[in-house]
Amino acid sequence: MKEVCKRLSLLVLAAVLVLFTACSSGSDSTNDGGSGESGKGGVSGTLEIQYFVGGYGDAWWKEVISDFKKKYPDVTIKEDAGPNINEEMRTRWISGNPPDVVYIDGAGSSETQMVEDKQLMDITDWVKTVQVDGKPLMDTFIVSPSDYDGKMYSLPLVFDTWGTWYNKALFKEKGYKVPTDFNSWMSSMKEIKKKEGVTPFVTTGKYPYYFLRGVLYPAFGAAGGDKLLSDVISGKKGAWSSKPVVGVMQKVKDMQEAGLIDPGFAALNHTQSQMNFILGKNAYIPVGFWLPNEMAKDAPKDFDYGFIPSPMNDPGKPMVVVPDLRPLAIAKEAKNPEAAKAFVSFVFQKKYAAKFAELTGAMMNMKDVDLSNNDKVPGYLKDANTMINDPKKVAIHNKPYPMSADLEKPISDALVSLMLGKIDVNEFTKRAEAAAEKYRNSN
Amino acid sequence: MNLRNEQKRPLKNIGTAINIGFNLDGMQQPLHSLRIDFYTIFNKKKGDWMVQSKGRKYLFLLFCLLPTFLLFVVFTVYPMINGLYMSFFEWSGASGNKTFIGWDNYKELFSDPIIPKTIWHDYFLVVTKVIGIMILSLFFAVALTQLKIKEAPFYRIVFFFPNIMSVVVIGILWTFIYNPDLGLINSGLNKIGLGRLAKPWLGDTFWALPSLVLPSVWAGIGLFMLMLIGGILSVPKSLYEAADIDGASSWKQFWQITVPLVWPQIKTSILYIVITTLNGSFIIVQVMTEGGPNNATQVMGSYLYQKAFKEFNFGYGATIGVMILILSLVTVLLLQVFLKREKVDY
Structure with a gap:
C-alpha cells in the first residue's frame, strides 16, 4: 500500500511538472525554429505565408506559390491557409511569432487593427524601389496602398468592389431600363414594384455593413469625393451631419418611405438576402464581385448577373465605385524578410493578375490587364473592367483605409433603424455624430 | 431506502459501501459519512481503519483530490483570474x-448605453425561459408519468429530441x-388567412427578442422533463393511492404531493436554466440575429463577443465578462434564498 501511494504521488508530481513546463514554454519554444538565414546572393530559408481561403478559393495561391518555388528553389514555403486561418494564427501573432507574409482578408482580420497594433512592417521606402514587369510597382496599381499618416504597411492585392446587382435576363425580357443615377434608379424600382409585385430592393440587415459599403460609400464618393469618404471614415467632427451626408441619407429615407426596401431585410443574413434575389423576390441587391461565385451552387446555371456601380449619383454625374481592397503585407517581426519581400514583389505580375480573374472571378489590383479576350473570365467581370476603365461613366473614389469596427458598428445600428423607418435622417446623423465623437476620443 | 439508519451502523462489506458512496441521492448525506465509506472500500481488513495513520489518510485524500483540483485551477480558476486581470487593460x-488603463473599462461599462439593454434582454430571456420551460416540462412530466398514456416512451423520446441537437442547428x-x-x-399565417399578423419576426425591433424565446424553450424542455420525471417516479405510489382514497382531486394531488416532493428537482432545474441562460443565451442570439436589429436582441454574452472579437476590444470584452460573472453569482444567490423550502417528508 505504502509503495503504491509513493509511486502514485510521484506520478502526480511528474504530471504536474510536465503540465507546468508545457505551459510556460509554449510561448517561446517555437521562436528559434523556422527562421531562415537570408543568403547574401539569393533568397533562401523558410518562408511562411498566411492566407485566408474564402470565396476566391485557393487555386490561385497554389499556382503562384508553386511558380515561386521554381524561381527560388532554396526557399522552403510553409503555408498557413484555410477559412479559419485568422483565428488559428491569432496566438502566433499575440506571442510575437507571426508568419512572414500575410494576406489580410476574411472574418477575424482587420488591416486597420494590425496597423494600430504595430504588427506590420513599414514598407514605404522599399516599395518605391520595386520594379515589376519593367515598371515601378507603384505605377501598376489601380488603387494605391492605404496611407497611414504617410506610411505604407500593406499592398492592395485583390481589387474587389461593391455594386448593385440585377437580373439581366429579366430586365431584357420586361424591358426595364438599367439605372444610371439615383432618379432613374428610383423610377426603375417603382416600376418594378408595380409590375412585378415585389419590393425591389433587398440587403442583409444582419450585416448592415453590406449596405454601408455597397451603397453609402459610393453615394458619399459621388456627393463629396475622396475627401468626404475620408472624413466620414475617420469620424471627423461634423462629417456625419454635413450637407452631402444628409443628402445621401435623405435618399435612403426616400427609398424607405416609398416602400422600396424589403420590410424583412433586417431579419436576413447575407445568404438569405442573396437567395431572395436569385428567386426573384427582389430585383436589386448590393454585394461585391463575389456574388456569382458565392451563389454558384444555389443559382440556376444560366442566371444572368448584371452589375452596376450603386447608382446613388445625381443625374449627369458619373456613377461611383469605391474599391474594396484585400491587402498583402509583411509582418514586422518576420523572420525571413528578404524572402517575404521577394514573394510580395513576385506576386504582382500581369500574368498572375490575368490568372486571378480566371480562377477567382474577381480582379487583381493591377492596371491595364486585358481581360476582354480571355474567355475564361466571366462576363460581368469584363463589363466591370471596361466600365472601370471608362472615366466618363464611372468614377473611382477611394477610402483612405477600411472603417474601424468601433465606428462601423454603431453607425450600422443606426442605419438599420433608419431603413426600418424607426428614426428620421436627423436622428440618424445625431447618432452617427455621437458614435464618431466617441471613436475620435478613443484614439 | 432508509439511508439514515444505515449510516449509523458500522459498514461491513464493500457492497454496502459502494452502494451508499455512489448513491445518486447522496446530496442529502453529510460529508463525513462519505469519507468513511471510501475508507471501508480500501481498507476492508477488520479494524484496520481504526489504526490508520493520519499521514496515509491525507495522502490518500490528496491522491483523490489533487488531479481534479489541478484541472480545476488550470481550466477554471486561471481563466477567471486572467479575465479579471485583462479587464484592466x-x-x-x-x-x-497591452496597456494598463486601470478602471477605464469599468467607467466605460457604466456609461455604455447598450449595457443596460443587454442586461434587460438577458433577464427577459431568463424569466420567460424559466416560466415557459418549467410549466411545459412539469406538465409533460406529470402527463407522462401519471396519466398512464400507452405511448409515453415514444413521447419521452420526441420531447427529448431537441436536446440531442446542437444549439447552432436549432x-x-x-x-x-x-x-x-x-x-x-x-x-x-398567410394560409389560414391571418396574413396581417405575418411580420419579419427576427427583423422587427419589437418582436425579435420574444421570437428567441420559443426556440430556447423548445430546446430546453426535454432535459428538465427527464429530471422531473425522475423526481416524480421516486415519489412513493402509496401517497397517491392514499390521496385517491381520501378523495383528493388530481389537481390537489399535484400541488400537495408532486410539487413539494419534487421541489429539489424543480429548484435545481430553475437554477440550471438561469445559469445557462445568463452564460449561454449568446449562442442562439449569435446564430439567429447577431444581436440585431439595432441591438434589439443583444445579450451580455453576444455583446462581449462583439466587443472582444469583432471590434478588437478584448479588455472591454473581459470587463463585460466580469459583469456577467457578478450578475450570475448574485442572481443565483438570491434564487437560493427565494427557492428555499422546508424539506418535505411524508
Whole structure:
C-alpha cells in the first residue's frame, strides 16, 4: 500500500511538472525554429505565408506559390491557409511569432487593427524601389496602398468592389431600363414594384455593413469625393451631419418611405438576402464581385448577373465605385524578410493578375490587364473592367483605409433603424455624430 | 431506502459501501459519512481503519483530490483570474501590446448605453425561459408519468429530441422557420388567412427578442422533463393511492404531493436554466440575429463577443465578462434564498 501511494504521488508530481513546463514554454519554444538565414546572393530559408481561403478559393495561391518555388528553389514555403486561418494564427501573432507574409482578408482580420497594433512592417521606402514587369510597382496599381499618416504597411492585392446587382435576363425580357443615377434608379424600382409585385430592393440587415459599403460609400464618393469618404471614415467632427451626408441619407429615407426596401431585410443574413434575389423576390441587391461565385451552387446555371456601380449619383454625374481592397503585407517581426519581400514583389505580375480573374472571378489590383479576350473570365467581370476603365461613366473614389469596427458598428445600428423607418435622417446623423465623437476620443 | 439508519451502523462489506458512496441521492448525506465509506472500500481488513495513520489518510485524500483540483485551477480558476486581470487593460486581443488603463473599462461599462439593454434582454430571456420551460416540462412530466398514456416512451423520446441537437442547428432551423418570405410561420399565417399578423419576426425591433424565446424553450424542455420525471417516479405510489382514497382531486394531488416532493428537482432545474441562460443565451442570439436589429436582441454574452472579437476590444470584452460573472453569482444567490423550502417528508 505504502509503495503504491509513493509511486502514485510521484506520478502526480511528474504530471504536474510536465503540465507546468508545457505551459510556460509554449510561448517561446517555437521562436528559434523556422527562421531562415537570408543568403547574401539569393533568397533562401523558410518562408511562411498566411492566407485566408474564402470565396476566391485557393487555386490561385497554389499556382503562384508553386511558380515561386521554381524561381527560388532554396526557399522552403510553409503555408498557413484555410477559412479559419485568422483565428488559428491569432496566438502566433499575440506571442510575437507571426508568419512572414500575410494576406489580410476574411472574418477575424482587420488591416486597420494590425496597423494600430504595430504588427506590420513599414514598407514605404522599399516599395518605391520595386520594379515589376519593367515598371515601378507603384505605377501598376489601380488603387494605391492605404496611407497611414504617410506610411505604407500593406499592398492592395485583390481589387474587389461593391455594386448593385440585377437580373439581366429579366430586365431584357420586361424591358426595364438599367439605372444610371439615383432618379432613374428610383423610377426603375417603382416600376418594378408595380409590375412585378415585389419590393425591389433587398440587403442583409444582419450585416448592415453590406449596405454601408455597397451603397453609402459610393453615394458619399459621388456627393463629396475622396475627401468626404475620408472624413466620414475617420469620424471627423461634423462629417456625419454635413450637407452631402444628409443628402445621401435623405435618399435612403426616400427609398424607405416609398416602400422600396424589403420590410424583412433586417431579419436576413447575407445568404438569405442573396437567395431572395436569385428567386426573384427582389430585383436589386448590393454585394461585391463575389456574388456569382458565392451563389454558384444555389443559382440556376444560366442566371444572368448584371452589375452596376450603386447608382446613388445625381443625374449627369458619373456613377461611383469605391474599391474594396484585400491587402498583402509583411509582418514586422518576420523572420525571413528578404524572402517575404521577394514573394510580395513576385506576386504582382500581369500574368498572375490575368490568372486571378480566371480562377477567382474577381480582379487583381493591377492596371491595364486585358481581360476582354480571355474567355475564361466571366462576363460581368469584363463589363466591370471596361466600365472601370471608362472615366466618363464611372468614377473611382477611394477610402483612405477600411472603417474601424468601433465606428462601423454603431453607425450600422443606426442605419438599420433608419431603413426600418424607426428614426428620421436627423436622428440618424445625431447618432452617427455621437458614435464618431466617441471613436475620435478613443484614439 | 432508509439511508439514515444505515449510516449509523458500522459498514461491513464493500457492497454496502459502494452502494451508499455512489448513491445518486447522496446530496442529502453529510460529508463525513462519505469519507468513511471510501475508507471501508480500501481498507476492508477488520479494524484496520481504526489504526490508520493520519499521514496515509491525507495522502490518500490528496491522491483523490489533487488531479481534479489541478484541472480545476488550470481550466477554471486561471481563466477567471486572467479575465479579471485583462479587464484592466486596453488590448486588441490580436497582438502582444497591452496597456494598463486601470478602471477605464469599468467607467466605460457604466456609461455604455447598450449595457443596460443587454442586461434587460438577458433577464427577459431568463424569466420567460424559466416560466415557459418549467410549466411545459412539469406538465409533460406529470402527463407522462401519471396519466398512464400507452405511448409515453415514444413521447419521452420526441420531447427529448431537441436536446440531442446542437444549439447552432436549432438556431439555424428556427431562422428558417421565422424567415419573412419563405418561413413556416409567415406562410402558415398567410394560409389560414391571418396574413396581417405575418411580420419579419427576427427583423422587427419589437418582436425579435420574444421570437428567441420559443426556440430556447423548445430546446430546453426535454432535459428538465427527464429530471422531473425522475423526481416524480421516486415519489412513493402509496401517497397517491392514499390521496385517491381520501378523495383528493388530481389537481390537489399535484400541488400537495408532486410539487413539494419534487421541489429539489424543480429548484435545481430553475437554477440550471438561469445559469445557462445568463452564460449561454449568446449562442442562439449569435446564430439567429447577431444581436440585431439595432441591438434589439443583444445579450451580455453576444455583446462581449462583439466587443472582444469583432471590434478588437478584448479588455472591454473581459470587463463585460466580469459583469456577467457578478450578475450570475448574485442572481443565483438570491434564487437560493427565494427557492428555499422546508424539506418535505411524508
